Amino acid sequence: MNLKDKTILITGAASGLGAGTARMVAGAGxxxxxxxxxxxxxxxxxxxLGGLFLKTDVSSExxxxxxxxxxxxxxxxxxGVVNCAGIAPAxxxxxxxxxxxxxxxxxxxxxxxxxxFNVARLGAEMMQRNEPGEDGERGVIINTASVAAYEGxxxxxxxxxxxxxxxxxxxxxxxxxxxxxxxxxxxxxxIFGTPMLSAMPQEVQDSLAxxxxxxxxxxxxxxxxxxxxHIFENRMLNGETIRLDxxxxxxxx
Numbered sequence: 001m002n003l004k005d006k007t008i009l010i011t012g013a014a015s016g017l018g019a020g021t022a023r024m025v026a027g028a029g030x031x032x033x034x035x036x037x038x039x040x041x042x043x044x045x046x047x048x049l050g051g052l053f054l055k056t057d058v059s060s061e062x063x064x065x066x067x068x069x070x071x072x073x074x075x076x077x078x079x080g081v082v083n084c085a086g087i088a089p090a091x092x093x094x095x096x097x098x099x100x101x102x103x104x105x106x107x108x109x110x111x112x113x114x115x116x117f118n119v120a121r122l123g124a125e126m127m128q129r130n131e132p133g134e135d136g137e138r139g140v141i142i143n144t145a146s147v148a149a150y151e152g153x154x155x156x157x158x159x160x161x162x163x164x165x166x167x168x169x170x171x172x173x174x175x176x177x178x179x180x181x182x183x184x185x186x187x188x189x190x191i192f193g194t195p196m197l198s199a200m201p202q203e204v205q206d207s208l209a210x211x212x213x214x215x216x217x218x219x220x221x222x223x224x225x226x227x228x229x230h231i232f233e234n235r236m237l238n239g240e241t242i243r244l245d246x247x248x249x250x251x252x253x
């Protein structure tokens with residue numbers, strides 16, 4: 001899919017991987033529609049890129065439906081979804097304060113996994129009405145997992161479960177949507193310089209970067225966006241999870 005003049009919905013778009021993807025879409029001549037709960041940052045980015053920002057809770061069916069109705073009204077169609085929204089609180093299964101809080105586990109699953117599925121399913125419902133392009137393609141869905149889906153560390157039980165679920169739904173969703181010409185691909189980033197990581201002390205960031213074999217640095221939103229663009233443009237990429245991690249394999253801690 002050539003992104004020029006295409007409408008692409010991006011969740012978690014106010015910062016990090018989502019913001020990098022929105023900039024990529026705008027730079028490629030597309031129309032980024034940015035969903036996030038951070039109104040100030042989201043509106044500022046929309047003004048910078050000439051895109052559309054919509055305050056949206058990705059785990060809410062009604063809010064995502066409202067956002068897509070806005071897209072339909074303003075642009076007439078949707079061509080792609082990039083799910084970047086996510087949270088990563090840390091808690092062990094049992095710790096000094098007792099068992100892992102169940103409400104925290106449920107919240108992570110609701111935002112990361114259910115939110116991803118919610119936006120993907122409703123976006124696909126809209127995209128399946130598009131006129132088919134080359135090879136009968138009507139749309140592309142890119143989801144974001146993590147290397148924690150494979151090598152979750154201490155304190156990542158909820159986060160890893162949510163990202164493992166995203167990996168698990170990738171192939172069956174791609175098979176479900178193949179008859180509509182909608183592709184589904186997941187990116188599993190390694191250690192990236194997102195706002196969550198940037199809040200850590202510099203020595204911690206340096207230590208994490210040193211774990212990456214090559215290139216020995218933190219990943220950037222531009223690295224993620226470059227892969228996302230290639231996924232859009234390469235129609236043979238479908239039903240797969242791609243690790244974007246510089247060959248890192250996470251230890252227990």
